[in-house]
Amino acid sequence: MTDAVMNAGRVAFQADGSTGARKGVQVNRLDGGLIKGSKALTFTFDGKSYKGFEGDTLASALLANGVRLMGRSFKYHRPRGVLTSGSEEPNALVELRSGGRQEPNTRATVAELYDGLEANSQNRWPSLQHDFMAINDRFSNFLTAGFYYKTFMWPAAFWEKLYEPIIRKAAGLGSISFEADPDAYDKGFLHCDLLVIGAGPTGLMAALTAGRAGAQVIIADEDFLLGGRLNAETFGVGDLTGAAWVEQAQAELAAMPNVRVMPRTTIIGAFDHGIYGAVERVSDHVLAPEAGKPRQILWRIYSKRAMLAAGATERPIAFENNDRPGVMLAGAVRAYANRWAVTPDQTVAVFTNNDDGHRTAADLIAKGVKVTAVIDTRPDAPKVEGAELFAGAQVIDTKGRLGLEWARVRLANGTTRDVPCGALAVSGGWNPNVHLTCHQRGRPAWREDIAAFVPAGELPQNMSVAGAANGDFSTAAALRAGAEGAVAALSELGIETKAGDLPEAEDAPVNVTPFWYVKEGKGRAWLDQQNDVTVKDVKLAHQENFRSVEHLKRYTTLGMATDQGKTSNMGGLAIMAELAGKQIPEVGTTMFRPPYTPVSFGVMAGRSVGEEFRPTRKTPSHKWAEEQGAVFVEVGQWLRAQWFPKAGETHWRQSVDREVLQTRNSVGICDVTTLGKIDVQGKDAAEFLNKIYANAFAKLPVGKVRYGLMLREDGIAYDDGTAARFAEDHFVVTTTTANAVLVYRNMEFARQCLFPDMDVQLISTTEAWAQFAVAGPNARKLLQKVVDPEFDISNEAFPFMGCGEITVAGGCRARLFRISFSGELAYEIAVPTRYGDAMIRKLMEAGEEFGAVPYGTEALGVMRIEKGHAAGNELNGTTSALNLGMGKMVSKKKDCIGNTLSEREGMNQEDALKLVGFKPVNAADPVQAGAHLMNADGEVSAATDQGYITSAAYSPVLGCSIGIGFLKSGDSRKGEVIRAVNPLEGKEIQVEVVSAHFVDPEGERLRG
């Protein structure tokens, strides 16, 4: 049994052992129902305290307490009550909870009641009863569909700053607290043979059939109680009540280890290859999640087969003033009475075009509620016991300020009759819940006999539909379709089974005469109560030539927002069809898209929030650097030390200047583990590197390192680094930190796709080695204290660009490279990562006598600018080897990726940009990266642009700010004074064009 089942919270008939005698405990509470009776739960709505029971929803508990008014409408701020008893609810939207947990636009109909629940109505001021914005309703003639587009067109500049804010404030739904959500959300992954979507009679029967056959089954339902309409009706199944049969089925499913029952779980979308998204509400029904537990889980379900058993949604009939609190769907009224033991009022009338409305009347009468009339549009309506029947009649208007008081009925004989009622149960027939069948552009088809759209055409891969979702509305048909659907689905998977004996159940035919709206009356008849769209709005859209159903939706907003028109779309289509003189199927439906019901952003983000937004990569010296008080910077996912402040340093520049000077004067140490390391082996390893680098590598001797430049196919330089040759058939390529993955991916692509005949093997070893740069005139002396004495690292034995495998610290294997990014005598030394922490401590200890400093990425950056070395700013996706001053490196003697296109004329113009250095004429002027270069005199414009500065820093060695960048014909303009301009900030300085190699241009230090 899964936890989900344990927590399902299924409540049996009078599970507490009480008699269920609760009538009158709350003003509209009835006897019976599927709620737990003994312990009352306390909750608040708009600050007022009420009582309800376990098993209640917020909506059922409010109705029990005589609260019909639950919200204000979107545009006109009309008083609204609950329309439905399910997730399709358009009206009863509330702000649930408060503070960081406040959630706007939650449907009271699916908010499970718990002790301490806090809810507030929304879109009203100052209170729900007295809402000043209800003034909008008086001006409704001006606020019809398209009102914004027509009214706020001029002046255009006013839209963003004035009109939109005002409109957004006046209209709209709930508010947010702007506090961080304190709760966690999980993601998860499930796999199954058969996913059953919906746990009504169809779904339960399908799950039972498939579960008994041994298939891996997941059955999910958005409700906290399984059973679907069986909980809302009085029908029996076999010898049991509907609810008892559900309980029995659930117990059997729970006992099957191959079945996972997931209540409170909405399947939100049908995605490619049988994958479904599901949101499980784990903790929404408790005051706060347990510590460490998620509020919700977003599941990705991989199904081999899926069965949509999502049931059907009742649709209303539109008539004048059909939006007063108390006007509800008939099936919802029946559900409140049978499942929640609640009636919306003590006097109820029914308005229907089909037999289903009569069930509501019968069930209410059986519960002792007064049914004042059954108004049936059909002249041949069946008889009703215990209530007056008006056959062939229509409701033409209602009255009641904040709630329904009576309905005016046009009788078949033409006279009118006012029927007193605090609730009007309306049924216009039922629409199968086809939504998920359309998530991959499937289009439903019209079925005349039930006057509704049913799934058709191409369904999502491996999906079948059964029961009411497929237009089979009776319980018997549902049970049959569930069982047979499961047998068929499993058969496709090679699991043979039989449907077995089905329990007996009601099998009533559908008797419905399509009736969409009452034509009589000049007032507003509401189609989409959530978006305040009326029959007139649809007519207006038609009149203004919005003929496509998708255009109708956009123009009127019919079917938008949280409910996506689940109760309103059909009415809109029908009216459109009538106006256009078409059949409903010719008009078609709008496209249903995921999610089926609203999904919180929190569950979409899952655990990837705050510091855990992405994984963090830590260098081997991280712990040590933390101990030194290093300031860290994110470089990709790496955290690198940016600088190491010392006591007394109050500005980062002081730390960085000190690190640079001490490195150049003595020795500095930097963790360079983050640079990508790719191990390249194979008989053709050298030839392979010849292909991926612009310069030649085939003749690089063993024990040597070479700088290399990589080009994209289009000839643009994209990464640089070194390759060290450890054996004839073994290299280690290093990449920049940022491009480590990209280079590896490109090399793997080249290996597999471009040069499949080469014998070459690649693997990343970036993290396997802790690598430290040791730079400065005392670097060798320091290393000689660490490297084991049998390895001679003198300049003669281990010259510039040498590499080798050595040992350190008395036998720890290591790799040594004599390379320099700083321009100093420098090495990079690597040990297995587990020894990296000990190694940095060892190096610092050995360096103590030289005053060795650790240096961070800032000092690294300063020193590479002082040396004119290109980095990410220079390899910016627009620059070629020629621009970088490395044109000659692109070997003409061999073929390599990018060399052909690097020869394009446009990339080789005479005045091509060249990398040079810049010094301010006035030493106090700061050089700014990003500044554009202009000739000494003349206009400052894009047309006269001479290039731009890519990197700049304060050089503590030179005592002034310096920069490097690209200048037209830069290599032949040294000594020229030009302007570096920043028109955005109104800055301009004079700079002298110099060599990019500010420090040690001859490179004597690094060879020393």
Next chain:
Amino acid sequence: MGKFDNHGLKAISPLGGHEPRVDAFTGLLIREVADRALASLAARQGQEEAVKSAAASYLGGALPAPASWSEAGVYAAWWMGPDLWMVSAPHDSHELMAGDLKQAVGDAGSVVEQTDGWCRFDIEGPRCFDVLERLCNANVRAGKAGDATRTSMEHLGVFLLCQEPGQKYAVIGPRSSAGSLHHALVAAAKSVI
């Protein structure tokens, strides 16, 4: 990972401790494993059979088939890609395994030391399924002992080795992100248990 190694440098685990970390929950243990040496073995072109045969003699058992792992004596290996495997052995006795393995396969294969490129967490106990399904899309409930799955957890590419279905797994991920991977495992365990 010994407390002190046979040279002057003291090792730390991927999580930064001198002892591997253990987190215990009801029905689940998460153990950091730092005592395995790793080396990748790739067949050279045209040498696929030769490398398999040489490796089998060295390891004392055949290299595993795609999507699986196997063990023989002190050695274990998992399949990583076409003609590419990761070989593992106790660290303290086999720290230099990469060199030995290269000698064994000669020019038939390319061997790269991978010991410290990875971190490993073994998860054990009856709640494995429940925790793993919050972490990765591998179909663990349908898995069997010997499965090696390349999947992702916490946005990180990992290998998931099944030692005993529902009871014992190894999760092997990138070493520099050991902290993030461990955080995800613990968060999932707390979420489920």
